[in-house]
Amino acid sequence: MDRLAYEITESLRIAMAQIRANKMRSALTALGVIIGIVAVTLMGTAIRGIDIGFDRSLSMLGDDVIYVQKWPWNQVDDWWNYVNRPPMRPQDAVALNAVIAATPNSELEVAVFCDARQSTVKANGASVSGVFTRGTTADYGRIVSTDFEEGRMFSESESESARQVCNLGYDVAHALFPGRSAIGGTITVQGQPFTVIGVLAKQGSFLGLFSFDNYMLMPLGAYRKYFGIRDENTELQVKIRDKTRVPEARDELIGAMRRVRGMVPGERDNFSINEGQAFKKQLDPIKQGIAFAGLFVTGLSLFVGAIGIMNITFVSVRERTKEIGTRKALGARRRTILLQFLIEAVAICAVGGFAGLGLTYGLCAVVKSAMPSFPLVFSVSLVFTSMFVAIMTGIVSGFVPALGASRLDPVVALRYE
Amino acid sequence: MTPVAPVEARAVRPVGPLVISIEGVTKLYHMGDETIHALRGVSLSIHRNEYLAIMGPSGSGKSTLMNMLGCLDTPTSGKYEFNNHDVAAMVDDELADIRNREIGFVFQTFNLLARSDALKNVELPLIYAGIPPHERHERARQVLESVGLKDRIHHKPNELSGGQRQRVAIARALVNRPSIILADEPTGNLDSKTGVEIMALFEDLYELGNTLIVVTHEESIARHARRIVRLRDGLIESDGPVD
Numbered sequence: 001m002d003r004l005a006y007e008i009t010e011s012l013r014i015a016m017a018q019i020r021a022n023k024m025r026s027a028l029t030a031l032g033v034i035i036g037i038v039a040v041t042l043m044g045t046a047i048r049g050i051d052i053g054f055d056r057s058l059s060m061l062g063d064d065v066i067y068v069q070k071w072p073w074n075q076v077d078d079w080w081n082y083v084n085r086p087p088m089r090p091q092d093a094v095a096l097n098a099v100i101a102a103t104p105n106s107e108l109e110v111a112v113f114c115d116a117r118q119s120t121v122k123a124n125g126a127s128v129s130g131v132f133t134r135g136t137t138a139d140y141g142r143i144v145s146t147d148f149e150e151g152r153m154f155s156e157s158e159s160e161s162a163r164q165v166c167n168l169g170y171d172v173a174h175a176l177f178p179g180r181s182a183i184g185g186t187i188t189v190q191g192q193p194f195t196v197i198g199v200l201a202k203q204g205s206f207l208g209l210f211s212f213d214n215y216m217l218m219p220l221g222a223y224r225k226y227f228g229i230r231d232e233n234t235e236l237q238v239k240i241r242d243k244t245r246v247p248e249a250r251d252e253l254i255g256a257m258r259r260v261r262g263m264v265p266g267e268r269d270n271f272s273i274n275e276g277q278a279f280k281k282q283l284d285p286i287k288q289g290i291a292f293a294g295l296f297v298t299g300l301s302l303f304v305g306a307i308g309i310m311n312i313t314f315v316s317v318r319e320r321t322k323e324i325g326t327r328k329a330l331g332a333r334r335r336t337i338l339l340q341f342l343i344e345a346v347a348i349c350a351v352g353g354f355a356g357l358g359l360t361y362g363l364c365a366v367v368k369s370a371m372p373s374f375p376l377v378f379s380v381s382l383v384f385t386s387m388f389v390a391i392m393t394g395i396v397s398g399f400v401p402a403l404g405a406s407r408l409d410p411v412v413a414l415r416y417e
Numbered sequence: 418m419t420p421v422a423p424v425e426a427r428a429v430r431p432v433g434p435l436v437i438s439i440e441g442v443t444k445l446y447h448m449g450d451e452t453i454h455a456l457r458g459v460s461l462s463i464h465r466n467e468y469l470a471i472m473g474p475s476g477s478g479k480s481t482l483m484n485m486l487g488c489l490d491t492p493t494s495g496k497y498e499f500n501n502h503d504v505a506a507m508v509d510d511e512l513a514d515i516r517n518r519e520i521g522f523v524f525q526t527f528n529l530l531a532r533s534d535a536l537k538n539v540e541l542p543l544i545y546a547g548i549p550p551h552e553r554h555e556r557a558r559q560v561l562e563s564v565g566l567k568d569r570i571h572h573k574p575n576e577l578s579g580g581q582r583q584r585v586a587i588a589r590a591l592v593n594r595p596s597i598i599l600a601d602e603p604t605g606n607l608d609s610k611t612g613v614e615i616m617a618l619f620e621d622l623y624e625l626g627n628t629l630i631v632v633t634h635e636e637s638i639a640r641h642a643r644r645i646v647r648l649r650d651g652l653i654e655s656d657g658p659v660d
Contacts, residue, residue, distance in 0.1 A: 003547030010544050017532040326528040329489060330589070331517020331545035333510045410489045414524075 007336050008343070015344040018316070019351070026348055029312045033352030033390060034359065036302030041360040041386045043298040047291045048377040054283055056204060057212070063276050064243040065143055066253055068092075068111075068236040072272040073279055085270045086261075087231030088113065090220065093137070095260040096236065107249035108256070109239040112139045113220065115229045121168075121216060123176040123187040131172055132215035133189065135223025143239045144200070144217075149173075151183045151198030154219050162221025167198040171213035187216075192226050194218060246277055302389070305352070306397040313345045313401040324405055325413030338406035345398025346391055353390025357383060427620075429643050429658075433465030436596050436628060437486060442495030443651075444481050455481040457651035458495070463630065465596070468623045470639035471632045473648035480601075482648065483632045487520055487599045488512045500596060517545050521590025523600035527582045529574040535561060535585045536570045542593045560588040564618060580611035587618060597628045604638060616641050 019026040070085045093113035100108045116134040120127055134140075141153030154165050166187065173182040173196070182196045203212040223229075240249040250273055257271055317324070324337055364378045444456040456478045463469060463486075473479040484490040485497065488504055491512070497504040499519060507515065516522075521542075529538050539557040548556070561570055564584040574582055583603060590598050600619070604612035619641065623629055631642060639645050640659055647654040 002549065003545070006544045006547060006550070010541075014530075014532070021532055322528065323530060326524070326530075327541070328513060329487070329516060329522045329528075330542045331513050331593075333513045333545075335510075336545065411484050414489070414528075 004335075007339060011336075011340040011343040012347070014340060015347040018344055019347060025312065026351075029308045030348050030352035030355065032305035032308035033302070033349050033393065034305075034356040036298075036305035036393070037353050037356030037386055037390055038359050038363070039298035039301045040295065040389065041357060041382060042363065043294045044382055044385070045360070045364060045377050045379075047294060048379070048382075050290065051287060052377060054280075054287060064240050065145075065276070066238045066240060066246070066250060067274040068096075068238060068253065068257060069272050069274055070232070070234075073274045074282060081268075082272075088234040088236050088271070090137075090229075092257075092260055093139075093236050096238070096256055097139075099256040099259055103252070103256070107240055107242065107245055107252045109241050110139050110142050111236050111238045112137055112143055113234065113236055114140065115220075115223065115234045117227060117230070117233070119189050119227075121172060121176065121187050121189055123185060126176050128172050128175050128214070130214065131169075133223075133227075134215065134217050135220045135227070135229070136217060137220050140217065140237075143237050146200045146203055149199045149201045150181060151196070153198060154217075159219040160221060162219060162225050164192060164194045164222050165197045165219065166194040167200060167217040168196055169200055169211075169213040169215040170202040171211050172216055173199040189216075189218075190226060192222075194222070246275060250275065302393060306393045309345050309349060309394060310397040310401060312348070313341055313398045314404075316344060317341060317401050317405040321408065321413050321416040324408055325410050325416065328408070328410035329414060334406040336406075337408075338402045341402035341405050342395060342398045345402065346394035349390045349394030349397075350387070353387050353393075356390070357386055360386075427641075427643070430466050430623070430626075432467055435462060436465050436500060437461070437463040438496070438498045439485070440496040442485065442492040442497060444478075444485065444490070445493045454651050456485070456492070459648075459651070459653055461646065461653070461656070463597070463628070465628050466623075466626060468619075468629045468641075468643040469631070470642035470645045471630065471648065472634065472636070472639050472645055473654075474634065476650075477648040478651040479632060479634075479648050481651075483599065483601055483630075486597075486630060487522060488516050513545075517542055518593060519596045521593065521595040521598040523583070523586050523590050523598065523603050525602035525605040527574070527579075527586045527606070529582060529585055529589075531574055534571045534573050535566060535577070535588075538574070538585055539589045539592050542589060546593055557588070557592055560592045561585070564588045564591075578611075579607050580614055583607060583611075583615055584618065587615075587622075591622070591627075597630055598622065600629065600631045602633055603631060604633075604635075612638075 068088060070087055071082055076082060090113045093111045096111040100106050100111065114134055114136045116132060118130050119133045120129040121131045121133075122128075138154060138156040138159045144153075148167075149170065151167070153167060154163070158165055168176075168182055168187070176182065176187060177185055177196075182199050185196045186193050187196060188194070200213070238253055240246065242249075253273060254269065257273075258269065261270060263270070327337065327340075361378055439459060439461040442456055442459045443454065446453040446455055459478070459482060471479055471482060481490070485492060488499065488507075489512070491497070491507065492505050495505070499515060502515065504512070504515065522528075530541070533541075536554065536557050539561055540553045543553040543556060558570060561567065564587055566581060566584050566588065569577060569581055569585075572581075574585070577585065587598075590600075603619070604615055607615060616638065619629055619631070629642070631638065633639050642659060644656070644658050646656045
C-alpha cells in the first residue's frame with residue numbers, strides 16, 4: 001500500500017512538472033475543459049434558478065389555497081362544455097362558507113370571492129400601469145400568503161360599505177411613494193381616490209421577469225361600484241386547513257360546491273377546481289425537458305473538452321514512449337504507468353474545472369449585480385458536482401491512452417526514438 | 418578506441434553462487450509473413466561476482482539476449498531461471514518486480530528523466546520498490562556520492578556532462594542493490610576519455626563485489642571484462658575468459 005502512495009505522489013509531481021513544462025499546450029487543453037465546465041455549471045445555476053422561480057411562483061398561488069373557477073387551468077379541447085357554465089358570484093362564497101361552517105371537522109377553512117383586472121394607478125404625478133387590481137372581501141386577509149410590511153387589511157365593514165381604501169403590493173407602494181411610507185397616502189384608479197391603509201411585504205419575481213409585487217387589493221363593494229364585476233374572471237379562493245391533505249379537501253370542496261349550486265346526482269360539475277400542486281405536476285415535465293435539453297447542449301461543449309484531453313494524453317504518451325520504457329525497465333508495473341498518465345489527464349481537468357468554476361462564479365456575480373432578481377443560484381453542491389464532473393472527464397478521456405501506455409512492450413518502448 | 422586498462426590491475430575475483438541459468442533458449446519474431454530466429458538455442462550460466470561481456474555484430478541476437486537477461490522479454494522456448502525463479506513463466510508485473518529488485522540497467526543513451534534532478538532520478542527504482550521517502554533520499558544520496566557526484570545531486574540531466582549523466586544512470590542501477598548490473602553499450606555515447614572513466618568505475622564496482630554484464634560491439638570495451646561471450650546468428654560462437 002505504501003508503494004501505491006509513493007507512486008501516486010511521484011505521479012502527481014511528474015504531472016505538475018509536465019504541465020509546467022508544456023504551459024501553452026496544457027493551457028489550451030484546459031481551456032476546452034474550462035469552456036465545458038462554465039457552460040455546464042452556468043446551465044446548472046440557470047436550471048436551479050428556474051426551478052426555484054417556478055416553486056416561488058407556485059407558492060404565490062398558495063399551496064394551501066384551492067381555486068374554484070369557471071375554467072380549469074389546463075388547456076381544454078371541448079371548450080363548448082365550459083363556456084355556458086355559470087360564473088362565480090359573491091353569494092357563492094357566502095353560501096360555501098355556510099356549508100363549511102355546518103360541516104363537522106371540515107378540511108376547509110374559508111372561501112373568498114375575488115375578481116381582478118389590470119389598471120393604472122397614479123399618485124403624486126407618478127403612475128404605475130398594469131397593476132393587478134383585485135376586488136375582494138375582508139376574509140382575503142386570512143388567505144393571503146404575504147405579511148404586511150406596514151398597515152393592515154381592510155375590515156369587514158370597510159369592505160361592505162365600499163369604502164375607498166386599498167392595500168398595495170410592495171412594488172406599487174415603493175414606486176408611488178418612494179422613500180416614505182405609503183400609509184395614509186391617496187392614490188387614484190380611473191380617477192377614483194383610494195386611501196392606502198396597508199402595504200404588503202416583498203415577494204420577488206418569477207425568473208426576474210414578472211414581479212409578484214405589482215398588485216393592489218380593494219374592497220369588493222368599491223371594486224364593483226367603479227369597475228363592475230366581469231363574470232369571466234371571477235373566482236372563489238378556498239383556504240384549506242392542512243396542506244398535506246389537498247386531495248381530501250378537494251373532494252369535500254366538490255361536494256360543498258355541488259350543494260351550493262343545488263346540483264342533482266349524475267349532473268356534471270359546472271365549476272372547475274384548480275390548485276397549485278396539480279399545476280406543479282403539469283409543469284414538472286416542462287422543467288425536466290428544459291433541464292435535459294440545456295444540459296445536453298452544454299454537455300456537448302464539455303465533450304469537446306474531453307476529446308482535447310484524450311488527444312493531449314495520446315500525444316503525451318507518444319512523446320514519452322522512451323520514458324515509459326525506462327520506467328518499466330526500472331520496475332514500474334502496468335498500474336504505475338496507467339496511474340501516471342491518468343493523473344496527468346485528471347490534473348489538467350481539475351485545473352480546468354477549478355478555473356471554470358471560478359469563471360462561473362464571477363459571471364454569476366456580474367449577472368447578479370446587473371439583474372438582481374435573475375435566478376442564478378451558485379451553490380456548494382454545484383462546486384462539488386462540477387469538480388466531480390471535471391475529474392470524471394479526466395478519468396474517462398485519459399483512460400484509453402493511459403491504458404495503451406501501460407501495455408507497451410518495454411523492449412519496443414525503449415527502442416522508440 | 419578506448420585503451421585497455423593495464424593487465425596487472427585486472428585480478429579475477431572468485432565467483433559466487435549461480436544467478437542466471439539459461440538453457441536452450443530460442444526467440445522468434447514475426448515480422449509480417451517472415452519469422453525471424455533471433456536466438457536459436459542459447460545456453461549460458463552467470464554466477465555472482467562475474468564480469469561478463471556479450472559481443473556480436475548487429476543481427477547476432479545480442480540485443481535479444483540482453484533483453485532476455487534483463488527480464489524485459491521472455492523466451493519463445495527454453496529455460497530461464499533467475500535466482501531459481503522461473504522467468505520464462507512470469508507475467509508482465511512479475512517481470513517488472515524482478516527487474517526492480519534484481520537488475521540494474523545502464524543504457525547507452527542514459528535514459529534519465531529530463532525534468533527530474535539527479536537525486537529524483539536515482540530514487541525512482543526505490544519508489545517502485547515501496548521504500549519510504551526519507552530512506553529513499555538517504556540511499557540515493559549515498560549512491561550518488563559513491564559514484565563521485567556529491568556536488569551534482571540537485572542538477573538536472575541537461576546541467577550535467579555526458580559522463581556525469583552516465584554516472585547518475587549507474588547510481589540509479591546500483592541503488593536497489595541488484596543481483597546483476599546490465600549495461601548496454603555504456604560508453605557508446607561518450608568520448609573516449611569519459612569512456613575510460615566509466616570503465617574504471619565499472620572496474621571499481623566489480624572489485625566491490627558486483628556482478629556486471631556489459632553488452633558491446635567494441636573489442637576494447639569487452640576486454641575490460643573477465644569473460645567474453647560471442648554471439649553469431651543467434652548462437653553462442655565462443656564463451657571463455659579474456660586471454
